[in-house]
Amino acid sequence: MxxxxxxxxxxxxxxxxxxxxxxxNSAIVSLPLAEDFDxxxxxxxxVAYRAGRLRVGFHLYNTLDDVAxxxxxxxxxxxxx
Numbered sequence: 001m002x003x004x005x006x007x008x009x010x011x012x013x014x015x016x017x018x019x020x021x022x023x024x025n026s027a028i029v030s031l032p033l034a035e036d037f038d039x040x041x042x043x044x045x046x047v048a049y050r051a052g053r054l055r056v057g058f059h060l061y062n063t064l065d066d067v068a069x070x071x072x073x074x075x076x077x078x079x080x081x
């Protein structure tokens with residue numbers, strides 16, 4: 001795994017850890033959100049939200065600030081399956 005890939009996976013795993021979920025060791029995270037989730041909370045984020053799931057893909061330009069922004073946006077809305 002390249003340094004960039006390892007860093008991206010680390011950010012994704014940090015996000016999952018912050019949300020009290022198990023790491024997946026993938027730079028792409030898919031989160032089930034509550035049915036009544038207000039998608040306007042995502043307006044400042046470059047993420048995808050479809051069919052009740054949030055998709056976040058981390059890459060070279062992302063930082064821990066991006067992780068914190070996602071955590072703040074979905075706080076209390078993630079369904080733990």
